[in-house]
Amino acid sequence: MxxxxxxxxxxxxxxxxxxxxxxxxxxxxxxxxxxxxxxxxxxxxxxxxxxxxxxxxxxxxxxxxxxxxxxxxxxxxxxxxxxxxxxxxxxxxxxxxxxxxxxxxxxxxxxxxxxxxxxxxxxxxxxxxxxxxxxxxxxxxxxxxxxxxxxxxNRQWCSMARCGNRAKARAHYARRKLSGESPRGGAGTR
Ligand SMILES: [Zn+2]
Missing domain, CATH: 1.10.3300.10 (Jann2411-like domain)
Structure with a gap:
């Protein structure tokens, strides 16, 4: 279980x-x-x-x-x-x-x-x-x-291991897609 x-x-x-x-x-x-x-x-x-x-x-x-x-x-x-x-x-x-x-x-x-x-x-x-x-x-x-x-x-996730890391990976992927797969858009957008 x-x-x-x-x-x-x-x-x-x-x-x-x-x-x-x-x-x-x-x-x-x-x-x-x-x-x-x-x-x-x-x-x-x-x-x-x-x-x-x-x-x-x-x-x-x-x-x-x-x-x-x-x-x-x-x-x-x-x-x-x-x-x-x-x-x-x-x-x-x-x-x-x-x-x-x-x-x-x-x-x-x-x-x-x-x-x-x-x-x-x-x-x-x-x-x-x-x-x-x-x-x-x-x-x-x-x-x-x-x-x-x-x-x-301001904690968001039940745990980084279960949900935090997954969410960060998704956000990173979405940012890269938005910026046309260019790694340039991945950082500093916050
Ligand atoms: Zn969770």
Whole structure:
């Protein structure tokens, strides 16, 4: 699977499990196995049942609409806010494990899918209340979302390797075509 973890936030990485959003979308969380694999890559080893896949997709789409609305300074939907809130309520408390030798270790509480989803919901809550700039990759055939944390808030691409270099190559080719294949037109036109 072509997982990408370039959203800059885990809630945006979840959003990016729907790819090609510009062209109707391509679902990567196709079933429970795919979801479990994606979660494992994100550091969460929990069991997933088939009926839970639609729950995850619904949260993902709510987070997408919410983060886009906040970024675009539009009013978010009350239903999306409510879904994020009910999901975050299952945030697991950490606990202590006391070993036979008397040592203590922290046990994180993310043992069920619900508690993992709560972690994503809390991440989304923290993100949308921090005046984020969430962008959609500028490549017309990409659609990946990412948090723009660049100093001038002017990042365009999800990653240079995936989209930035392709776009630069296309622009270079277009400039050369415009200037009649002459390499002279390739530079200094900005
Ligand atoms: Zn991209």
């Amino acid at each position: 072509e997982w990408v973890f370039e959203g800059g936030r885990r809630c945006l990485d979840l959003v990016n499990t729907m790819r090609d959003r510009h062209t109707g979308g391509r679902e990567l969380l196709v079933d429970a196995d795919a979801l479990a694999e994606w979660l494992r890559h994100g550091g969460f080893a929990v069991d997933v049942e088939e009926h839970q896949v639609s729950t995850v997709r619904a949260l993902r789409e709510a987070i997408d609409r919410l983060t886009r609305a906040v970024s675009d300074r539009c009013p978010p939907s009350a239903a999306d806010v409510a879904l994020v809130n009910t999901t975050s309520a299952a945030i697991p408390a950490p606990s202590l494990h006391l070993a036979d030798d008397g040592s203590l270790t922290l046990v994180s509480g993310e043992r069920t899918l619900d508690s993992v989803l709560a972690v994503f919901a809390v991440d989304a809550i923290e993100l949308v209340t921090a005046s984020p700039v969430v962008r959609v990759c500028a490549a017309a055939d990409c659609g990946i979302r990412f948090l723009d944390a660049s100093p001038k808030r």
